[in-house]
Amino acid sequence: xxxxxxxxxxxxxxxxxxxxxxxxxxxxxxxxxxxxxxxxxxxxxxxxxxxxxxxxxxxxxxxxxxxxxxxxxxxxxxxxxxxxxxxxxxxxxxxxxxxxxxxxxxxxxxxxxxxxxxxxxxxxxxxxxxxxxxxxxxxxxxxxxxxxxxxxxxxxxxxxxxxxxxxxxxxxxxxxxxxxxxxxxxxxxxxxxxxxxxxxxxxxxxxxxxxxxxxxxxxxxxxxxxxxxxxxxxxxxxxxxxxxxxxxxxxxxxxxxxxxxxxxxxxxxxxxxxxxxxxxxxxxxxxxxxxxxxxxxxxxxxxxxxxxxxxxxxxxxxxxxxx
Amino acid sequence: xxxxxxxxxxxxxxxxxxxxxxxxxxxxxxxxxxxxxxxxxxxxxxxxxxxxxxxxxxxxxxxxxxxxxxxxxxxxxxxxxxxxxxxxxxxxxxxxxxxxxxxxxxxxxxxxxxxxxxxxxxxxxxxxxxxxxxxxxxxxxxxxxxxxxxxxxxxxxxxxxxxxxxxxxxxxxxxxxxxxxxxxxxxxxxxxxxxxxxxxxxxxxxxxxxxxxxxxxxxxxxxxxxxxxxxxxxxxxxxxxxxxxxxxxxxxxxxxxxxxxxxxxxxxxxxxxxxxxxxxxxxxxxxxxxxxxxxxxxxxxxxxxxxxxxxxxxxxxxxxxxxxxxxxxx
Numbered sequence: 001x002x003x004x005x006x007x008x009x010x011x012x013x014x015x016x017x018x019x020x021x022x023x024x025x026x027x028x029x030x031x032x033x034x035x036x037x038x039x040x041x042x043x044x045x046x047x048x049x050x051x052x053x054x055x056x057x058x059x060x061x062x063x064x065x066x067x068x069x070x071x072x073x074x075x076x077x078x079x080x081x082x083x084x085x086x087x088x089x090x091x092x093x094x095x096x097x098x099x100x101x102x103x104x105x106x107x108x109x110x111x112x113x114x115x116x117x118x119x120x121x122x123x124x125x126x127x128x129x130x131x132x133x134x135x136x137x138x139x140x141x142x143x144x145x146x147x148x149x150x151x152x153x154x155x156x157x158x159x160x161x162x163x164x165x166x167x168x169x170x171x172x173x174x175x176x177x178x179x180x181x182x183x184x185x186x187x188x189x190x191x192x193x194x195x196x197x198x199x200x201x202x203x204x205x206x207x208x209x210x211x212x213x214x215x216x217x218x219x220x221x222x223x224x225x226x227x228x229x230x231x232x233x234x235x236x237x238x239x240x241x242x243x244x245x246x247x248x249x250x251x252x253x254x255x256x257x258x259x260x261x262x263x264x265x266x267x268x269x270x271x272x273x274x275x276x277x278x279x280x281x282x283x284x285x286x287x288x289x290x291x292x293x294x295x296x297x298x299x300x301x302x303x304x305x306x307x308x309x310x311x312x313x314x315x316x317x318x319x320x321x322x323x
Numbered sequence: 324x325x326x327x328x329x330x331x332x333x334x335x336x337x338x339x340x341x342x343x344x345x346x347x348x349x350x351x352x353x354x355x356x357x358x359x360x361x362x363x364x365x366x367x368x369x370x371x372x373x374x375x376x377x378x379x380x381x382x383x384x385x386x387x388x389x390x391x392x393x394x395x396x397x398x399x400x401x402x403x404x405x406x407x408x409x410x411x412x413x414x415x416x417x418x419x420x421x422x423x424x425x426x427x428x429x430x431x432x433x434x435x436x437x438x439x440x441x442x443x444x445x446x447x448x449x450x451x452x453x454x455x456x457x458x459x460x461x462x463x464x465x466x467x468x469x470x471x472x473x474x475x476x477x478x479x480x481x482x483x484x485x486x487x488x489x490x491x492x493x494x495x496x497x498x499x500x501x502x503x504x505x506x507x508x509x510x511x512x513x514x515x516x517x518x519x520x521x522x523x524x525x526x527x528x529x530x531x532x533x534x535x536x537x538x539x540x541x542x543x544x545x546x547x548x549x550x551x552x553x554x555x556x557x558x559x560x561x562x563x564x565x566x567x568x569x570x571x572x573x574x575x576x577x578x579x580x581x582x583x584x585x586x587x588x589x590x591x592x593x594x595x596x597x598x599x600x601x602x603x604x605x606x607x608x609x610x611x612x613x614x615x616x617x618x619x620x621x622x623x624x625x626x627x628x629x630x631x632x633x634x635x636x637x638x639x640x641x642x643x644x645x646x647x648x649x650x651x652x653x
Contacts, residue, residue, distance in 0.1 A: 015652070053428040056652040076430040083424035089416070104429040104436075148425065 008063030039208035080149035139170030
C-alpha cells in the first residue's frame, strides 16, 4: 500500500469566460494524517477538491488518488466529502440524511441504518437523530455533515471549510473528531483559511495562491528556516563579548539576542560566556514562524492597508528551555 | 430510505389534500335514482328521462364526468399546476451548491442520479393521481356496480402529461438553478402548446367536423346553415389547418394525451369517443351525422402520433437537460 494517497501533477482548470482557477497544481498527500490546504479566498482550493471528488472536470489533470486515475468512479466509493456550506434537506432528520447519503454510495438499507446509529453517536448527535435538520444549529448541521462524510468508511475524507461559521466550542469538538479520524487511520484533507485551526491539527500543509501551490510539506519542514533561539538577558554585556557573539552568528538587540537555527548546540557556549560575565538569563526559548506568518510570507500579502509584520514570532508550545 | 429523497414537506401534502379532497367527495356524491341524477349524496335531485338508475346513459354520463371534465380540467389542468408548483423546487434545490456536491461526489453515475431524481418527481405525481383514481374506481363500482379497471389509465396518462411539462422545468432548472424561472418557463411552454392545440382543435372542427355534420358557416355574417347532408371541406381551410397542425407537430400534445383516456375507457364495450354508440335508437339522421363527425374528430390523431411526437419532445428536452447535468461543473 502506497504511503501517498493523492499524487497529482499539472492540474489545470480554466472556466468558461477565461477564469483560470488552477494553473498547474502538483500535490502529494501522505496517507493517514491530517493534510491542510491553505490559501486566500479565490486561490483555487475548492476547485482542486472538487476536481478530486469529480464534481468539477479539470481542463488538464494527471495523477492518481488511492491508486486509480483522478475521476475514476470506483474510487469515489472510498472517499467522503463535506462541502463548504453543505445543505441537506431541512425536512429530513439527521439520521435520514446519513441514510440518504449511504444510499448514494450503494450501502444496503440495513447497513445504512446501523451506520447511521454509530455515526450519530460518534458525532455526539445520538439524541438528535430523530429531529429535523431545520431544528439544528449550524454546529449540529456540520456534525451531521461530518457523519454523512464517514458513512462509507472512507480512506480519505475531504472537508471544505468544516469549521466555517461554527462557534469556538463547536470548533474544539470538530478538532477532536478530526483527530479521532486520523487515529482511525483515515487521511483527512482539509480546506481552510482558518490558519490557527489548521496549525493545531495538521501534520502537513500546502499553501495555494492564485491557482498554484507555493509551499508544501510538514509544518516543521516549512518553518525550519525560520527556527531560532531567542535569549532575554539582564545586565550589561561587554563590547568584547558582543563582538564574539556577533562573530558566532548571534543578532544582538537591547536586552534580547537571537541565534538562527534549530540546533541547540551552538547556543551552549553562548550561555557559558554570558554566565561567565554574570549576565542574568531571563528567558531562553526556541521560536519559529507561525502558520499565519508562513502563509502571509508565501502569498505575499499584508492585507488591505496593512504593513504590520510580527517582529517576534510566537513561541512553540512546550519548547521553552529556560524561563 | 434508499436513493429517493423525500420531496417536499407538510405544505405539499396539505395542498394535495385540498386539491384532491374536494373533487373526490363531489364525484362520489353523484348518484342515480329511477327519476334522474342525485348530487351531494341525495341532497338534490335533477330529474332526467334518460339518465336514470340502471340505464346505459347513467353509466356513460358518470364516466363522461370523469373522462371529459375531472381528468382534463380538474386533474389535467388545476391539479397539474399545483403538482408543478410542488415538484418544481426539487431540481433547483438539488442543484444548489452544497447540496449537489454531496450527491455527485458519490460513485453513482450522474445519468442515474438525474433519472432517479426525475422519475422520483413523477412518482410523486403518479401516487397522487392513483389515490384519486382509486376513489373514482370505488365510486363507480359502488354506484353502478361497474368495476372498471380502465379508469387507472388516467394514472399513466396524467403522469405522462405532467412529465411533458416537467421536463421543460427540469431543463430550465439545470440551466438556471432557479425554481421561479423554471416554473414560469414550464408554464409558458405549456401555455403555448395548449394554445396551438386549441387552435388545431378549433380549426379541425371548422374545416372538417362542420362540413361532415352538414353545417356551413357564412364567414361574413357568422350565420350557420344546416344542409342535412355531408358537405365538402373548404380547400383554403384545409391548407390553413395543415399549417397549424404542422406547427404543433413537434410540440408536446398535453391536451390530446389527456383526452386519450376517452379512447382507453369503455362503457358497455364502447369507448368514450364512440358517440354514435350512445345515441338513442330513434336518433335522427342529422344526429347520427353529427355523432359520426364527432367520432372522427375524437379519433383524428392516432395514439402513436400523440404519444410518439410528445415522447420525442420529452426525450429531446430531457436529453439536453441530462447532457448539461452530466457535463456541468458544480
